[in-house]
Amino acid sequence: MNIINARLRGQPSLYSLTVEQGCFSAIEPQSDTLTATPESDTISNTIDAQGNLLSAPFVEPHIHLDAVLTAGQPNWNQSGTLFEGIERWAERKPMLTAEDIEQRVLKTVQLLVENGVQYIRTHVDVTDPSLTALKTIAGLKEKLSKAVELQIVAFPQEGICSFPNGKQLMEQAVEHGADVIGGIPHFEYTREYGVESMHWVVALAKKHGLLVDVHCDEIDDEASRFLEVLATAALEQDMGERVTASHTTAMHSYNNAYCSKLFRLLKKSKINFVSCPTESIHLQGRFDTFPKRRGITRVKELREAGMNVCLAQDSIQDPWYTLGNGKLLRVLDAGLHICHMMGYRDLSTALDLITQNGAKTLQVEEQYGIEVGKPANFIILQGSDDLSVIQQQGEVLYSVRKGEVLVQREPAYLVKTATLS
Ligand code: 17E
Ligand code: FE2
Secondary structure, rough: OEEEEEOOOOOOOOEEEEEOEEEEEEEEEEOOOOOOOOOOHHHHHHEOOOOOOEOOOEEEEEEEEOOOOOOOOOOOOOOHHHHHHHHHHHHHHOOHHHHHHHHHHHHHHHHHHHHOOOEEEEEEEEOOOOOOOHHHHHHHHHHHHOOOOEEEEEEOOOOOOOOOOHHHHHHHHOOOOOEEEEOOOOOOOHHHHHHHHHHHHHHHHHOOOOOEEEEOOOOOOOOOOHHHHHHHHHOOOOOOOHHEEEEEEHHOOOOOOHHHHHHHHHHOOOOOOEOOHHHHHHHOOOOOOOOOOOOOOOOHHHOOOOOEEEEEEEEEOOOOOOOOOOOOHHHHHHHHHHHOOOOOHHHHHHHHHHHHHHHHHHHHHHHHHOOOOOOOOOEEEOOOOOHHHHHHHHHHHHEEOOEEEEEOOOOOOOOOOOOOO
């Protein structure tokens, strides 16, 4: 396969790329006009990018696939709080069946793939004695692997120390194929349980050689300070890059003096951060009158301090969030607004937040990126660089995995328009 007339991120000229046996075998600058045309004998196997941006695939580093497409079943979240979402989900959980989960997961992964995602980390609730969701989703991994790499987090939605047999359920989830150990310290009954759970989670991951991704301080309580416990455990266990703190919305409410001290630890620990801006702007601030907090973690400040931050959707039409359509560019657009990241420097590297920073969080970097020798996994986006893709919310024109075309799209075609000039 050949790709011609492609723009690459951060590069001024056009590029031609060659793919052999599923990997990039050549990446070369070509003349800076869209003159290159496929040679007739290669035409059927050539993608003409027409000056559009060729990027590494999107990474969805935080979604709850077990809960997707269940909004309103059996009841709607009326208050819009995280806590009512957990209650509504607890009503849906006993109704889960393998068929129900499989059908919703396949539909959603298809949607994500059509929108350029090739890597997914899903949290799956294991506070369910039957572990139906975990077993079903683990069973789908192989089937999905031609389109996406899926990581499964054993996620204790109702707590590890606060839920009956919470620790045993987490251990069983590992036996059934979980790749990542989750946690929810701010939701445990007591601060002590929260602290204990963080040490236990990191130790369990270390014991099994797994990763860690904790829902950490997803609350507007400025006194919720489990991030320092998680980062310390990660540092002391030498697990930093294998550990992720998701949400950390309480950091929005920490005072600046505490945050300044905290950042020293966070930097040393080398942990990753996931922020879900559309989800957090919706769920947080719910106990405020006016002014209302945004309740998003300090994405810009973490980035500027050199830490790894990526953005995620969290939900697609579930008890926490009724909207969502699989488009990470929408989440990025919202995040750039909410986190005051609309300066040129932020915008011109913004796709990092939904591509390579996510790959670093998932620890898949070695096989990820547009480089000779790496698997030919890429997308072609409408637009020529980060800024223009975001400005026009460009569509995914192609998604290619190991040299196989997964998705090809003709953009919408305007049939008639007013003449104004
Ligand atoms: N569960 C949770 O604790 N937090 C969330 N944001 C979602 C589920 C979606
Ligand atoms: Fe989440």
